[in-house]
Structures are given as C-alpha cells and as structure tokens.
Amino acid sequence: MEMDQLVALCKRRGFLYQSSEIYGGLNGFWDYGPMGIELKRNIREAWWRDMVQGHNELSVPAGAVSPYEMVGIDTTIILHPQVWKCSGHYDLFHDMMQTCRQCKRLFRADHVGEMLKESAWAKALAEATGGDVSTPNSEGLLKWAKSKGKKLAPGLALVRAPEVTLASLAKHLEQASTSGLSFKGLLQHLATEQPAETGLQTPCPECGGDLTEPREFNLMFETHYGAVRDESNKAFLRPETAQGIFINFKNVVDSTRVRVPFGIAQMGKSFRNEITPRNFTFRSREFEQMEIEFFCHPSTSARWYRYWRDRRYRWYVELGLAGDRLRLREHEQEELSHYSCGTADIEYAFPFLPPGEFGELEGIAHRGDFDLRSHMEGKLVRKGDELVVESDEEGKPRYRGSGKDLSYFDDLAKERYIPHVIEPSAGADRATLAFLCEAYREDAAPDENGAMKPRTYLKFHPRLAPIKAAVFPLVRKDGMPEVAQEIYTELKRHFNVMYDEKSAVGRRYRRQDEVGTPYCVTVDSQTLVDGTVTFRDRDSLKQWRVRREDCLKELFGLIVGGAAPC
Ligand code: GAP
Numbered sequence: 001m002e003m004d005q006l007v008a009l010c011k012r013r014g015f016l017y018q019s020s021e022i023y024g025g026l027n028g029f030w031d032y033g034p035m036g037i038e039l040k041r042n043i044r045e046a047w048w049r050d051m052v053q054g055h056n057e058l059s060v061p062a063g064a065v066s067p068y069e070m071v072g073i074d075t076t077i078i079l080h081p082q083v084w085k086c087s088g089h090y091d092l093f094h095d096m097m098q099t100c101r102q103c104k105r106l107f108r109a110d111h112v113g114e115m116l117k118e119s120a121w122a123k124a125l126a127e128a129t130g131g132d133v134s135t136p137n138s139e140g141l142l143k144w145a146k147s148k149g150k151k152l153a154p155g156l157a158l159v160r161a162p163e164v165t166l167a168s169l170a171k172h173l174e175q176a177s178t179s180g181l182s183f184k185g186l187l188q189h190l191a192t193e194q195p196a197e198t199g200l201q202t203p204c205p206e207c208g209g210d211l212t213e214p215r216e217f218n219l220m221f222e223t224h225y226g227a228v229r230d231e232s233n234k235a236f237l238r239p240e241t242a243q244g245i246f247i248n249f250k251n252v253v254d255s256t257r258v259r260v261p262f263g264i265a266q267m268g269k270s271f272r273n274e275i276t277p278r279n280f281t282f283r284s285r286e287f288e289q290m291e292i293e294f295f296c297h298p299s300t301s302a303r304w305y306r307y308w309r310d311r312r313y314r315w316y317v318e319l320g321l322a323g324d325r326l327r328l329r330e331h332e333q334e335e336l337s338h339y340s341c342g343t344a345d346i347e348y349a350f351p352f353l354p355p356g357e358f359g360e361l362e363g364i365a366h367r368g369d370f371d372l373r374s375h376m377e378g379k380l381v382r383k384g385d386e387l388v389v390e391s392d393e394e395g396k397p398r399y400r401g402s403g404k405d406l407s408y409f410d411d412l413a414k415e416r417y418i419p420h421v422i423e424p425s426a427g428a429d430r431a432t433l434a435f436l437c438e439a440y441r442e443d444a445a446p447d448e449n450g451a452m453k454p455r456t457y458l459k460f461h462p463r464l465a466p467i468k469a470a471v472f473p474l475v476r477k478d479g480m481p482e483v484a485q486e487i488y489t490e491l492k493r494h495f496n497v498m499y500d501e502k503s504a505v506g507r508r509y510r511r512q513d514e515v516g517t518p519y520c521v522t523v524d525s526q527t528l529v530d531g532t533v534t535f536r537d538r539d540s541l542k543q544w545r546v547r548r549e550d551c552l553k554e555l556f557g558l559i560v561g562g563a564a565p566c
Pocket residue numbers: 239240241242272274281282283284285287288289291360361362363423425426427428429430431
C-alpha cells in the first residue's frame with residue numbers, strides 16, 4: 001500500500017482532515033472526521049476497558065507478580081510550572097535546532113543530513129554536475145546558478161554570489177593535497193561565500209541558505225494564565241499526561257482503597273511544538289496519549305516491567321496488529337534515560353518508513369523512583385550511581401520539589417518506601433494510524449452485476465470498526481424499507497449501526513467495505529416470504545441467512561463473541 005492511497009481514503013471517507021484546511025491548513029495539526037472519531041474512540045475505549053475497567057484485581061493475570069488494582073484519573077492540561085521544572089522537561093525537553101539565515105526556517109539538527117539527501121535543489125545540482133561531484137565543472141555550476149538554481153535554491157551562496165563562491169571553491173581544490181570532494185563537501189562549499197571568515201556552512205535543505213549552529217529549542221508550548229502576561233504567570237501546555245498522575249499519587253492513595261501494587265491511567269491531549277511534524281499524524285503538535293503509571297515495591301519492579309512490556313505488546317496483537325510489521329524492541333543500555341533500568345518500545349513498520357525501519361507506537365519504561373522523588377525533593381540528576389537533587393551555584397536546590405511526603409506506608413508489612421514506577425505510554429493517534437495502515441486491503445469482488453471489480457476495504461477488528469453493521473433494504477419498495485428500519489432501530493440501541501437505502505446494493509456494500517464495516521444486513525424479497533435477512537461478511541464476502549428477530553443476537557455473537565461462520 002502506498003501511503004498516498006491511505007491518506008486519500010482517510011479524507012474521502014471522513015477519517016482525517018488537515019486542520020484549518022479552508023485557510024490553507026496548519027502544519028502538525030489534524031482533525032478527525034465522523035469515521036475517524038469513531039475509530040479513535042473505539043481504540044481509546046478498548047484501552048480503558050482492557051487496562052482499567054475490565055481488569056480483575058482478584059486474579060493474577062498471566063505473567064504478573066501478584067493481583068493488582070487499576071484506577072483512572074483526568075488531570076488538567078495546564079499544571080503548576082514547577083511540575084515541569086522538577087520533571088526535567090523545562091531544562092531537558094528540547095531538540096537541537098538550526099535556523100536558515102536566509103529563509104528563517106527551523107530544522108532539527110539530526111534531520112538535516114537526511115533532508116539534504118531528499119532536497120529538491122540538491123538532487124537537481126547532483127544532476128547538473130553530471131554525476132562527478134569530486135572535481136566539479138565550474139562552467140556547469142555557473143550555468144546552473146544563473147538558471148535553475150535561482151528558482152530552486154535562492155539562498156545558496158553559489159546562486160547569490162556565483163563568481164565569489166566558485167573562485168573560493170577553485171582555490172580550495174587547487175590547494176587540496178588529496179584531490180576531490182564528497183557530495184556533502186561540495187554542497188558545503190557552494191553554501192559558503194568566504195570560508196576563511198565563516199568556516200564551511202551547512203546549506204538549508206529548502207533554499208540552500210546557510211544554517212546557524214545547532215541551538216537548544218524547548219518543545220513545550222507556552223501560555224500565560226491570569227490577566228498579566230509576564231514571566232511570573234507563564235505556564236506550559238502539558239507535553240505528556242504522565243506528570244498529572246505523579247502529582248496526584250498521594251491524593252489517589254488517600255482517597256481510595258488502593259494498595260501498592262496499583263496503576264493510575266490517564267488519557268488526554270498532549271502538546272509538543274515539534275519542529276518537523278510529518279508522516280501524516282505520526283508526529284503531530286497536538287496529540288492524545290494513553291498512559292499508565294504503575295506503582296510497585298522496588299524489589300518486584302523488574303518483574304512488573306517485564307509483565308507490562310509483554311501485556312501491552314499482546315494488546316496490539318489481540319486487536320489485529322499481528323505479524324512481522326509489529327515488534328517489541330528492548331533499548332540498548334546506552335539508550336536508557338539516566339534513571340531507567342529498562343525500556344522497551346512497541347514499534348510498527350509504518351508504510352511511510354523505508355523498508356526495514358520501524359516507528360514507535362508505545363514505550364514501556366522502568367522509571368524507578370525518579371518521578372515521585374523529584375516531586376518531593378526537587379529536580380534530580382545522576383551523580384555516579386546516585387540520583388541527587390541538582391543544586392545551583394550556592395548549593396541550594398536548582399528547582400525545589402513540593403516538599404510533600406510522597407512515600408507509601410504498607411500497613412500490613414509495616415514498611416515505608418517510595419514506590420518504583422513502570423510506565424506504559426502509548427499514543428492514541430499513532431495507534432489509530434497503525435490500525436488504519438494494517439487494515440488497508442485491496443482485492444477483487446463481484447459488483448452488482450456479478451462482474452469481478454477491484455475493491456478497497458479496511459479490515460478492522462470488529463471492536464475497532466467505526467460502524468459495526470449497516471442495514472439495507474434491497475429496494476425502496478414492497479415494505480422492505482420498513483422492515484430494515486425496524487431492524488436498524490433495534491440494533492442501534494446496542495451498536496453504532498447505519499441505515500442506507502440509496503443506490504444499488506453492490507455499491508452500498510462497497511461503501512461500507514471502504515470504512516471497514518464488518519457486517520451488512522440486507523432485507524430482500526425472501527425476507528417477505530420467510531422472515532429471514534441476508535448477513536454479509538466484509539472480509540470473506542460470505543453471505544448467510546438469519547431470522548429477522550435473531551439479528552441482534554447474531555450481531556452480538558459476531559462482534560463480541562467471535563468470527564463469522566465459515
Ligand atoms: N511519559 C512518557 C512519554 O511521553 P514519549 O515516548 O515521549 O513518552 C509516548 O511519548 C507516546 O506518545 C509515543 O510512543 C507516541 O505514541 C506518542 N507521541 C509522542 N510524541 C508524539 C507526537 N508528536 N505525535 C503523535 N504521537 C506522539
């Protein structure tokens with residue numbers, strides 16, 4: 001499947017639209033249409049149901065250390081600014097960025113190399129050099145600078161000052177003891193008018209202008225609360241839902257009957273001012289997270305980490321992301337955060353990635369006692385094997401914690417400790433995108449005249465499908481619409497179903513296939529004779545007859561209880 005095909009289907013059938021499209025769109029922001037919101041809600045509800053409400057604390061789930069409890073929470077998007085100072089986001093949540101001095105665009109420093117390879121002007125320049133970049137032909141470059149280059153790379157030094165730039169390049173080649181240049185070296189020379197003064201420049205992937213040195217750029221969106229707009233009331237839109245859970249740990253313990261081990265779950269919007277939002281909704285600036293902070297005794301935390309890693313992987317498999325496009329990847333030791341003794345990513349081979357590459361769907365991290373201690377004592381840093389409160393020049397805490405006691409007292413074991421935390425942190429939008437990619441299928445199916453025609457369908461797990469069933473009268477006469485509407489009204493009380501009587505029935509089937517409706521129920525002439533209707537399965541195209549008064553039971557069996565009869 002080409003990504004463009006999925007993007008087009010998402011727009012055509014109401015899954016996803018570019019935000020503010022009528023004003024030209026807003027990069028990194030997406031709106032969910034009528035089908036998209038049903039799909040995303042089903043994913044969120046499956047997560048909440050399976051991880052929180054449906055969890056049974058009396059039994060020991062396979063692989064778990066002991067029975068455990070789960071509760072939910074819904075905290076605000078704007079939290080006290082001190083939260084982000086103690087969590088580390090204020091100082092550490094940034095990307096290294098480079099700005100183009102000519103066109104003023106911002107680039108993530110670690111993306112520039114890759115973007116230059118894909119850059120339209122760099123590709124055109126490579127063609128103009130006739131394939132041999134090591135000893136470039138000045139005449140060809142001059143010609144390019146005065147023609148195509150003007151349009152493609154107006155910021156490039158070669159285009160702004162061709163003679164000066166080429167003279168300096170020729171001097172370099174003359175003086176070079178070893179002959180030749182790499183393509184990257186050539187681009188740097190062509191982006192630099194006077195290397196003696198500035199050193200070689202890295203060109204901008206968009207316009208060829210020179211980029212600044214990498215600088216830190218915090219990814220948190222800023223805002224202000226109250227009437228005055230100054231530093232004292234600056235706040236941030238949360239970049240993760242997790243911190244709202246940590247700062248309420250004590251409230252939950254004190255106001256409910258939960259005992260460690262237990263987890264607090266939260267889902268909601270998070271905001272990151274991503275520099276290069278891309279790949280459809282994969283990297284957005286506003287997105288939804290589904291996070292669990294699971295609190296346990298330090299001595300059992302390594303086992304709980306393995307439990308959550310495997311439990312979360314199984315969840316995606318159970319909902320249809322099976323096969324070699326999904327993988328669980330343990331981080332190497334050097335990838336781990338300074339406080340973590342284990343992190344794994346659940347990754348999916350999104351079709352927009354090069355073959356063999358995977359993108360993160362969810363991270364499961366062992367966070368030790370880092371977060372609770374930071375919110376008690378102040379921002380922590382590692383010193384040798386220890387986590388200690390970071391201090392300023394005068395030896396005072398750089399960022400003060402709340403000073404509240406966030407330890408836990410186990411009244412049965414008579415033990416007080418700061419729980420360790422396992423954090424399974426998923427993105428609802430990335431999960432939605434992965435389920436859409438996985439569901440996209442093309443095959444051939446008979447049309448209304450019985451001729452085989454290409455068909456596109458979305459093979460969603462029935463729990464995730466936006467519409468569970470569509471009810472049709474075969475024709476708009478002979479009392480068929482009335483019977484179909486009766487069935488529709490009954491099913492609608494329990495499931496999101498749709499009624500459709502417009503156009504030929506074959507076309508109606510195809511419209512439902514394209515949005516992933518697993519079952520269609522058709523009232524036809526035989527219904528009027530024997531009271532049965534036709535059920536049709538989206539994937540196998542099999543059809544079978546069901547008594548009209550059994551439609552609800554049949555659908556319950558199919559959606560909740562299993563697959564269609566073969
Ligand atoms: N509390 C830990 C945390 O936030 P993260 O890896 O930064 O960890 C967790 O984010 C998940 O949130 C990711 O695995 C991804 O699914 C989702 N996510 C993060 N940034 C995102 C973005 N810019 N757009 C869409 N989803 C994003």
